[in-house]
Amino acid sequence: MSAQSSPSASAAVKQSTVFSILVAISSVHMLNDSMQSVVSALFPIVENSLGLKLGQIGWIAFTLNMxxxxxxxxVGILSDKKPAPWMLPVGMACSMVGMAGLAYAPNFWLLLLAVVFVGLGSAVFHPEGSRVVYFAAGGRRGLAQSIYQVGGNFGQALAPLMTIYIFVPLGQRGAVLGTFLAIAAILILLRVVPWYSVQLAEKGKPAPKAKPGGGTTVSLQPPLYSNRTIGFALSLLLVLVFARSWYAAGIGSFYQFFLQSEYGLSIKQAQVPLFLFMAAGVAGTFFGGILADRFGRKQMMLFSIAGSAPFALLLPHLPIEWVYPIIFALGFILQSGFAVSVVYAQELMPGKVGMASGLVTGLAFGMGGLGAIAFGTAADHYGLADVMVACSVLPLFGLLSIMLPKDRR
Structure with a gap:
């Protein structure tokens, strides 16, 4: 490490955690993901009102994820080169347009177009939101990322409640209420954006580092890993997040239909296990970040994905009374490593926070949307029971976490 970079690294460690900004950006994350949840909450409604097949439901989920x-x-690569705080409220405005479109789309294709606007808003928000978290974290990266992700996971967990209390009584038109979520997010961002702009002015420029021959290069932090190690670890990390995303797509999009067909539950009753899975994920995300700061990122990711495998394998074969506690435990363990994987990627690629966050929460998660198409199409041809059994083996990919290099902070 160069003499010039040591003071800046030391200052970064000693920087205090700005909890007010973390809570604010986490709240916006909750509102953003709540708008995404409107899409999945509408699945059982539009299946009936627009006469959609499960394969078309899969295409809607795929479009949102993509x-x-x-x-x-x-967006992360572009914002790493030139961060733009104004992109945060612009993203929320895109989502607001999508909410209005969802409420009044008369057919499948216009519904897809509305979903595109919701997805674009989310794509713009997440990389810049992750950079806000990076600045506000101080020396507590795991905790800060967990607070941020808890907001998003809580927003996702609202989907079953939206189905029960909004869309079953009001139908598709109830989606227009989502525009108020976007307005609330923009109002909160009026506080976050000025603070973020100040941080970029003060700390956004990479610190100079000496180069042989008297010249200088710029680097936010000195490299912790070789390029070969980074490439291997990042590829493996994407496989792990990909597997988790495919499994989450199967549960989030189709498990409610499985409960209705196999257990005879009503639309409202089928939302309860889904809510337990997502609510447990909120708690798992928070405590996972705290535990990762103490025990390490790699260990937490191994526990998260591989540890959830036994519960996932059991879930399709349980009597209904056992579904509730098992799916709660499954959600808690599975999501305990999500925020951790983002921090691990950021530490693999210091100085490229937007790109690292975009890869883990973006590309790999979006590719998991392919699972929604695959599962929906397979369910139309082979039945939901076989699809749920096939889906249950995906967390076994978590055993590959053993091959990740040890995290270094």
């Missing part, structure tokens, strides 16, 4: 997630690395 636009909201796969574009994130692109």
């Amino acid at each position: 636009t909201s997630s796969v574009l994130q690395p692109v």
Whole structure:
């Protein structure tokens, strides 16, 4: 490490955690993901009102994931070069347009177009939101990322409640209420954006580092890993997040239909296990970040994905009374490593926070949207029971976490 970079690294460690900004950006994350949840909450409604097949439901989920997630690395790369705080409220405005479109779309294709606007808004928000968290974290990266992700996971967990209390009584038109979520997010961002702009002015420029021959290069932090190690670890990390995303797509999009067909539950009753899974994920995300700061990122990711495998394998074969506690434990363990994987990627790629966050929460998660198409199409041809059994083996990919290099902070 160069003499010039040591003081800046030391200052970064000693920087205090700005909890007010973390809570604010986490709240916006909750509102953003709540708008995404409107899409999945509408699945059982539009299946009836628009006469959609499960394969078309899969295409809706795929479109949301592709636009909201796969574009994130692109936005992340651009924002790493030139951060733009104004992109945060612009993203929320895109989502607001999508909410209005969802409420009044008369057919499948216009519904997809509305979903694209919701996804674009999310794609714009996440990389810049992750950079806000990076600045506000101080020396507590795991905790800060967990606070941020808890907001998003809580927003996702609202989907079953929206189905029960909004869309079953009001139908598709109830989606227009989502525009108020966007307005609330923009109002909160009026506080966050000025603070973020100040941080960029003070700390956004990479610190100079000496180069042989008297010249200088710029680097936010000195490299912790070789390029070969980074490439291997990042590829493996994407496989792990990909597997988790495919499994989450199977549960989030189709498990409610499985409960209705196999257990005879009503639409409202089928939302309860889904809510337990997502609510447990909120708690798992928070405590996972705290535990990762103490025990390490790699260990937490191994526990998260591989540890959830036994519960996932059991879930399709349980009597209904056992579904509730098992799916709660499954959600808690599975999501305990999500925020951790983002921090691990950021530490693999210091100085490229937007791109690292976009890859983990964006590209890999978006590619998991392919699972929604695959599962929906397979369910139309082979039945939901076989699809749920096939889906249950995906967390076994978590055993590959053993091969990740040890995290270094």
